[in-house]
Amino acid sequence: MRCGTTRVRRGTIGVVNKAFCREPDATAPPRCPGCGVVGSAVTAATVAAHTATPEAVSEPAYFCGTEACGVAYYDLFERSIAVGEARDLFWPKDPQGSLCGCHGLTADDVDDAIDTGDLSAVRRVVQASARADAACGLRSCDGRPCAARVQRYFVRRRQEIGG
Numbered sequence: 334m335r336c337g338t339t340r341v342r343r344g345t346i347g348v349v350n351k352a353f354c355r356e357p358d359a360t361a362p363p364r365c366p367g368c369g370v371v372g373s374a375v376t377a378a379t380v381a382a383h384t385a386t387p388e389a390v391s392e393p394a395y396f397c398g399t400e401a402c403g404v405a406y407y408d409l410f411e412r413s414i415a416v417g418e419a420r421d422l423f424w425p426k427d428p429q430g431s432l433c434g435c436h437g438l439t440a441d442d443v444d445d446a447i448d449t450g451d452l453s454a455v456r457r458v459v460q461a462s463a464r465a466d467a468a469c470g471l472r473s474c475d476g477r478p479c480a481a482r483v484q485r486y487f488v489r490r491r492q493e494i495g496g
């Protein structure tokens with residue numbers, strides 16, 4: 334993306350510098366204005382379910398999954414909704430959030446499952462969220478089922494904990 338500033342005339346303020354960005358390739362997914370990582374496309378309904386100010390971004394909107402990034406949603410015009418203005422984000426985007434908002438599974442639950450060897454709770458959530466469910470589109474802040482994320486975390490933690 335090529336960015337810069339252009340001088341525009343604004344009423345009584347006179348000439349101001351206005352930021353502009355040009356998208357050289359419309360098919361390339363836009364990068365998060367906060368961290369530069371490519372986010373995942375979400376619907377307006379998903380954005381609306383996770384913030385009181387969905388109008389702050391326009392479609393197509395994107396979710397930034399970068400843990401340390403303060404941007405939750407953004408659009409092609411680099412407008413964004415901060416993590417602090419969003420709600421019900423999943424862990425680790427929200428350190429207090431659950432790993433799977435749809436079923437309430439937390440990162441601690443997964444750690445416990447690995448510790449105790451009782452995987453029934455994790456298995457139940459992965460199986461349930463692997464089934465296509467419209468609720469995931471609204472409850473999960475990236476609009477996607479939690480199964481893949483839960484599985485990724487489980488595999489990573491099992492290696493770390495050494496289960």
Ligand SMILES: [Zn+2]
Binds near residue numbers: 365367
């Ligand atoms: Zn970001």
